[in-house]
Amino acid sequence: MELKRKVNNVLFATGCLVLLGGLAVFAGVRQASRPVGQVIVTIGNEFNNFFISEREVTALLTRDGRQRLEGATPDELNLPALEARLKAHSFVKDAQVYRDLAGNLHADVRQNRPIARLVHADTRQDCYLDADGHKLPLSSLFTARVVPVARPGGQPLSAGFFQDSTGRRYLELLRYIDEHSFWRAQVAEVFIAPNGKVSFTQQIGDQQVEFGFPENISEKFAKLMVFYRQIPPALGWDTYHRVNIEFKDQIICE
DSSP states (O other): OHHHHHHHHHHHHHHHHHHHHHHHHHHHHHHHHSOOOOEEEEEEOTTSOOSSOHHHHHHHHHTTTTSOOTTOOGGGOOHHHHHHHHHTSTTEEEEEEEEOTTSOEEEEEEEOOEEEEEOOSSGGGOEEEETTSOEEOOOSSOOOOOEEEEOTTSOOOOGGGGSSHHHHHHHHHHHHHHHSHHHHHHEEEEEEOTTSOEEEEESSSSOEEEEESSOSHHHHHHHHHHHHHHHHHHHOTTSOSEEEOOSTTOOEEO
Protein backbone atom coordinates (compact mmCIF):
# COMPACT_ATOMS: atom_id res chain seq x y z
CA MET A 1 0.00 0.00 0.00
CA GLU A 2 2.79 2.38 0.91
CA LEU A 3 4.58 1.58 -2.36
CA LYS A 4 1.40 2.26 -4.36
CA ARG A 5 1.02 5.66 -2.65
CA LYS A 6 4.59 6.59 -3.51
CA VAL A 7 4.11 5.53 -7.12
CA ASN A 8 0.94 7.64 -7.36
CA ASN A 9 2.75 10.63 -5.89
CA VAL A 10 5.58 10.28 -8.41
CA LEU A 11 3.10 9.96 -11.28
CA PHE A 12 1.18 13.02 -10.04
CA ALA A 13 4.36 15.09 -9.72
CA THR A 14 5.51 13.98 -13.17
CA GLY A 15 2.16 14.90 -14.65
CA CYS A 16 2.33 18.37 -13.06
CA LEU A 17 5.80 18.93 -14.47
CA VAL A 18 4.69 17.83 -17.94
CA LEU A 19 1.66 20.13 -17.72
CA LEU A 20 3.75 23.09 -16.58
CA GLY A 21 6.28 22.41 -19.30
CA GLY A 22 3.54 22.27 -21.89
CA LEU A 23 2.07 25.54 -20.67
CA ALA A 24 5.51 27.16 -20.78
CA VAL A 25 6.06 25.95 -24.34
CA PHE A 26 2.61 27.15 -25.34
CA ALA A 27 3.22 30.57 -23.77
CA GLY A 28 6.61 30.81 -25.41
CA VAL A 29 5.22 29.93 -28.84
CA ARG A 30 2.35 32.38 -28.36
CA GLN A 31 4.71 35.15 -27.22
CA ALA A 32 7.12 34.44 -30.05
CA SER A 33 4.39 34.86 -32.64
CA ARG A 34 2.73 37.90 -31.07
CA PRO A 35 3.11 41.23 -32.92
CA VAL A 36 4.84 44.07 -31.11
CA GLY A 37 2.55 46.04 -28.81
CA GLN A 38 4.21 49.13 -27.35
CA VAL A 39 7.79 50.35 -27.75
CA ILE A 40 9.04 51.17 -24.24
CA VAL A 41 12.23 53.26 -23.97
CA THR A 42 14.16 53.48 -20.71
CA ILE A 43 17.16 55.81 -20.42
CA GLY A 44 19.51 55.27 -17.51
CA ASN A 45 20.19 58.65 -15.93
CA GLU A 46 22.55 58.07 -13.01
CA PHE A 47 23.90 61.63 -13.07
CA ASN A 48 20.63 63.40 -13.94
CA ASN A 49 21.98 64.40 -17.35
CA PHE A 50 19.95 63.76 -20.50
CA PHE A 51 22.23 63.77 -23.55
CA ILE A 52 19.84 61.65 -25.59
CA SER A 53 16.06 61.82 -25.44
CA GLU A 54 13.36 59.18 -25.66
CA ARG A 55 12.33 60.74 -28.96
CA GLU A 56 15.85 60.33 -30.35
CA VAL A 57 15.97 56.67 -29.26
CA THR A 58 12.62 56.02 -30.91
CA ALA A 59 13.81 57.77 -34.08
CA LEU A 60 16.91 55.57 -34.17
CA LEU A 61 14.83 52.41 -33.72
CA THR A 62 12.33 53.37 -36.41
CA ARG A 63 14.74 55.09 -38.82
CA ASP A 64 12.91 58.38 -38.21
CA GLY A 65 9.52 56.71 -38.50
CA ARG A 66 10.20 54.87 -41.76
CA GLN A 67 10.35 51.48 -39.99
CA ARG A 68 7.25 51.11 -37.85
CA LEU A 69 7.74 48.74 -34.92
CA GLU A 70 4.26 48.63 -33.35
CA GLY A 71 2.45 45.71 -34.92
CA ALA A 72 5.60 44.22 -36.41
CA THR A 73 5.79 40.44 -36.37
CA PRO A 74 8.79 38.61 -34.85
CA ASP A 75 10.00 37.73 -38.35
CA GLU A 76 10.22 41.45 -39.12
CA LEU A 77 12.37 42.21 -36.06
CA ASN A 78 16.14 42.04 -35.92
CA LEU A 79 16.93 42.76 -32.28
CA PRO A 80 20.77 42.72 -32.65
CA ALA A 81 20.50 45.20 -35.53
CA LEU A 82 18.28 47.49 -33.45
CA GLU A 83 20.81 47.35 -30.59
CA ALA A 84 23.67 48.12 -32.97
CA ARG A 85 21.75 51.11 -34.31
CA LEU A 86 21.43 52.53 -30.81
CA LYS A 87 25.04 51.80 -29.84
CA ALA A 88 26.26 53.76 -32.87
CA HIS A 89 25.00 56.98 -31.24
CA SER A 90 27.78 58.96 -29.56
CA PHE A 91 25.91 59.38 -26.29
CA VAL A 92 24.87 55.72 -25.95
CA LYS A 93 27.28 53.74 -23.78
CA ASP A 94 25.31 50.51 -24.00
CA ALA A 95 21.87 49.36 -25.13
CA GLN A 96 19.68 46.28 -24.85
CA VAL A 97 16.62 45.62 -27.02
CA TYR A 98 14.28 42.78 -26.10
CA ARG A 99 10.62 41.69 -25.97
CA ASP A 100 8.57 40.93 -22.88
CA LEU A 101 5.86 38.29 -22.44
CA ALA A 102 3.16 40.81 -23.32
CA GLY A 103 4.77 41.40 -26.71
CA ASN A 104 6.10 44.87 -25.94
CA LEU A 105 9.48 45.90 -27.30
CA HIS A 106 11.90 47.34 -24.71
CA ALA A 107 14.94 49.52 -25.44
CA ASP A 108 17.09 50.05 -22.35
CA VAL A 109 19.78 52.67 -22.93
CA ARG A 110 22.76 53.56 -20.75
CA GLN A 111 24.13 57.00 -21.54
CA ASN A 112 27.70 57.90 -22.33
CA ARG A 113 28.83 60.81 -20.17
CA PRO A 114 31.49 63.46 -20.76
CA ILE A 115 34.18 64.14 -18.15
CA ALA A 116 35.81 67.18 -19.78
CA ARG A 117 35.26 69.78 -22.47
CA LEU A 118 37.97 70.49 -25.06
CA VAL A 119 37.67 74.22 -25.70
CA HIS A 120 38.47 76.26 -28.82
CA ALA A 121 38.60 79.96 -29.56
CA ASP A 122 35.45 79.36 -31.61
CA THR A 123 33.15 77.65 -29.11
CA ARG A 124 31.22 76.06 -31.98
CA GLN A 125 34.21 73.76 -32.40
CA ASP A 126 34.20 72.65 -28.76
CA CYS A 127 33.62 68.98 -28.01
CA TYR A 128 33.36 66.74 -24.99
CA LEU A 129 35.68 63.95 -23.90
CA ASP A 130 34.34 60.76 -22.34
CA ALA A 131 36.02 58.56 -19.72
CA ASP A 132 37.58 56.39 -22.43
CA GLY A 133 39.18 59.37 -24.17
CA HIS A 134 36.73 59.44 -27.07
CA LYS A 135 35.31 62.59 -28.60
CA LEU A 136 31.66 63.41 -27.96
CA PRO A 137 29.74 66.19 -29.70
CA LEU A 138 28.04 68.98 -27.80
CA SER A 139 24.42 68.22 -27.01
CA SER A 140 21.45 70.44 -27.78
CA LEU A 141 19.63 68.83 -24.83
CA PHE A 142 22.07 69.42 -22.01
CA THR A 143 25.25 71.37 -21.25
CA ALA A 144 27.51 69.30 -19.03
CA ARG A 145 29.26 71.05 -16.14
CA VAL A 146 32.66 69.47 -16.71
CA VAL A 147 36.17 70.89 -16.56
CA PRO A 148 37.36 72.78 -19.68
CA VAL A 149 40.76 71.67 -21.05
CA ALA A 150 43.10 73.56 -23.40
CA ARG A 151 46.69 74.55 -24.04
CA PRO A 152 47.99 77.64 -22.22
CA GLY A 153 46.95 80.66 -24.25
CA GLY A 154 43.76 78.96 -25.35
CA GLN A 155 45.13 76.69 -28.07
CA PRO A 156 42.87 73.66 -28.47
CA LEU A 157 43.67 70.02 -27.82
CA SER A 158 42.30 67.25 -30.00
CA ALA A 159 40.58 64.19 -28.57
CA GLY A 160 43.26 62.09 -30.24
CA PHE A 161 45.79 63.48 -27.76
CA PHE A 162 44.29 61.24 -25.06
CA GLN A 163 44.46 57.99 -27.00
CA ASP A 164 48.12 56.95 -26.80
CA SER A 165 49.97 55.71 -23.71
CA THR A 166 51.15 59.22 -22.80
CA GLY A 167 47.76 60.80 -23.28
CA ARG A 168 46.09 58.15 -21.12
CA ARG A 169 47.96 59.59 -18.12
CA TYR A 170 46.23 62.93 -18.66
CA LEU A 171 42.93 61.12 -19.08
CA GLU A 172 43.52 59.49 -15.70
CA LEU A 173 43.94 62.97 -14.17
CA LEU A 174 40.68 64.17 -15.74
CA ARG A 175 38.90 61.05 -14.50
CA TYR A 176 40.22 61.68 -11.00
CA ILE A 177 38.83 65.23 -11.02
CA ASP A 178 35.48 64.04 -12.35
CA GLU A 179 35.18 61.20 -9.81
CA HIS A 180 35.72 63.46 -6.77
CA SER A 181 32.90 65.92 -6.25
CA PHE A 182 35.07 68.48 -4.41
CA TRP A 183 37.65 68.71 -7.19
CA ARG A 184 34.98 68.59 -9.87
CA ALA A 185 33.50 71.72 -8.28
CA GLN A 186 36.81 73.45 -7.46
CA VAL A 187 38.94 72.97 -10.60
CA ALA A 188 37.92 75.73 -13.02
CA GLU A 189 40.06 75.06 -16.11
CA VAL A 190 42.92 72.68 -16.88
CA PHE A 191 45.87 73.63 -19.08
CA ILE A 192 48.26 71.11 -20.63
CA ALA A 193 51.47 72.82 -21.75
CA PRO A 194 53.47 71.69 -24.81
CA ASN A 195 56.13 70.34 -22.42
CA GLY A 196 53.47 68.11 -20.85
CA LYS A 197 53.09 69.89 -17.52
CA VAL A 198 49.63 70.56 -16.14
CA SER A 199 48.30 73.64 -14.37
CA PHE A 200 44.80 74.72 -13.49
CA THR A 201 42.78 77.63 -12.19
CA GLN A 202 40.27 77.36 -9.35
CA GLN A 203 36.70 78.36 -8.74
CA ILE A 204 37.65 79.74 -5.29
CA GLY A 205 41.01 81.49 -4.95
CA ASP A 206 43.22 83.38 -7.40
CA GLN A 207 46.05 80.87 -7.23
CA GLN A 208 47.27 79.20 -10.38
CA VAL A 209 48.01 75.64 -9.31
CA GLU A 210 51.11 74.14 -10.95
CA PHE A 211 50.48 70.40 -10.93
CA GLY A 212 53.40 69.20 -13.06
CA PHE A 213 53.19 65.91 -14.92
CA PRO A 214 50.11 63.71 -14.34
CA GLU A 215 51.71 61.36 -11.83
CA ASN A 216 51.17 60.76 -8.09
CA ILE A 217 47.79 62.31 -8.69
CA SER A 218 46.09 61.55 -5.39
CA GLU A 219 49.17 62.59 -3.40
CA LYS A 220 49.32 65.95 -5.15
CA PHE A 221 45.67 66.68 -4.54
CA ALA A 222 46.16 65.70 -0.89
CA LYS A 223 48.94 68.33 -0.67
CA LEU A 224 46.67 70.93 -2.22
CA MET A 225 44.02 70.09 0.37
CA VAL A 226 46.61 70.72 3.08
CA PHE A 227 47.17 74.17 1.56
CA TYR A 228 43.42 74.89 1.60
CA ARG A 229 43.08 73.89 5.24
CA GLN A 230 46.12 75.73 6.60
CA ILE A 231 47.05 78.76 4.49
CA PRO A 232 43.86 80.64 3.43
CA PRO A 233 42.23 80.41 6.90
CA ALA A 234 45.35 81.99 8.43
CA LEU A 235 46.52 84.41 5.73
CA GLY A 236 43.53 84.81 3.37
CA TRP A 237 42.82 83.49 -0.11
CA ASP A 238 44.58 86.35 -1.90
CA THR A 239 47.98 86.12 -0.17
CA TYR A 240 49.52 83.85 -2.81
CA HIS A 241 48.93 83.76 -6.55
CA ARG A 242 50.94 80.65 -7.41
CA VAL A 243 50.87 77.26 -5.70
CA ASN A 244 53.24 74.57 -6.91
CA ILE A 245 52.52 70.97 -5.83
CA GLU A 246 54.69 69.36 -8.50
CA PHE A 247 57.52 68.17 -6.24
CA LYS A 248 57.40 65.41 -3.67
CA ASP A 249 56.78 66.51 -0.07
CA GLN A 250 56.76 70.21 -1.06
CA ILE A 251 54.19 72.97 -1.45
CA ILE A 252 55.71 76.12 -2.97
CA CYS A 253 53.66 79.28 -2.57
CA GLU A 254 54.46 82.67 -4.10
